[in-house]
Amino acid sequence: MTAYSRSSDAHERSSTNGTPSALRCEQKELGVTPVFYLPQWFQTLFMYSHRPELSARVMDMFLVRRIDALFRVGLAIIQLSEGRFPQEIQCTAPSDEQTTHELRCPPADCAELLISQELSAAVDHLRELDKHQLPNEAIMNTALYMDALPFDVEERLEADSASNDGYSSDPDDKHSACLVS
Amino acid sequence: MKGYKLERLFPSQQCYLGKCFEIFDELLELVLPRAAQRLVR
Numbered sequence: 001m002t003a004y005s006r007s008s009d010a011h012e013r014s015s016t017n018g019t020p021s022a023l024r025c026e027q028k029e030l031g032v033t034p035v036f037y038l039p040q041w042f043q044t045l046f047m048y049s050h051r052p053e054l055s056a057r058v059m060d061m062f063l064v065r066r067i068d069a070l071f072r073v074g075l076a077i078i079q080l081s082e083g084r085f086p087q088e089i090q091c092t093a094p095s096d097e098q099t100t101h102e103l104r105c106p107p108a109d110c111a112e113l114l115i116s117q118e119l120s121a122a123v124d125h126l127r128e129l130d131k132h133q134l135p136n137e138a139i140m141n142t143a144l145y146m147d148a149l150p151f152d153v154e155e156r157l158e159a160d161s162a163s164n165d166g167y168s169s170d171p172d173d174k175h176s177a178c179l180v181s
Numbered sequence: 182m183k184g185y186k187l188e189r190l191f192p193s194q195q196c197y198l199g200k201c202f203e204i205f206d207e208l209l210e211l212v213l214p215r216a217a218q219r220l221v222r
Binding site for chain 2 (some may be wrong): 026042146147150161
């Protein structure tokens with residue numbers, strides 16, 4: 001078993017080193033999942049950002065590395081966003097005074113509203129690359145020189161498709177038929 | 182060429198994207214702590 005073969009193992013080790021992925025923790029606390037920002041990134045191949053140079057470089061990488069490129073660029077953006085989450089949307093423990101006040105006079109749906117605003121701000125932050133000016137070079141260099149991904153994304157997709165769905169819309173396609181059999 | 186092979190393996194684009202989300206989430210768990218560790222070194 002490799003050092004990074006289990007997610008819980010990796011997470012545990014990073015925590016013990018005092019270097020947990022702060023942004024990941026914040027995302028989890030806020031309820032931000034890839035569902036909120038990934039469609040925009042993947043469905044447009046990062047072209048939504050109106051940064052032609054970045055789009056061209058992502059496309060270039062996509063032609064060489066295929067779907068792996070999208071995951072790498074996405075991970076690079078998340079990695080570079082580390083520590084850049086605006087202070088106002090970070091999850092901070094409320095002070096005793098604040099908690100006492102809220103317990104005394106809890107406004108209706110206040111907590112729910114606050115969470116949804118934080119969630120919304122967090123998602124906006126991740127979506128709007130232009131807003132926090134991640135340089136193209138930094139994104140691409142991080143994506144390119146990132147360690148090898150722990151598994152082959154395309155192979156995983158094929159395996160999941162074969163094991164779960166067994167679906168192929170083209171029965172004549174020999175490759176697909178082989179994968180789903 | 183009738184399309185990208187992965188697209189043909191999934192019943193819909195939503196299903197395909199859904200699987201991508203799962204994989205990306207898993208990669209976040211695996212890759213981010215590793216990158217943070219490397220920065221510390």
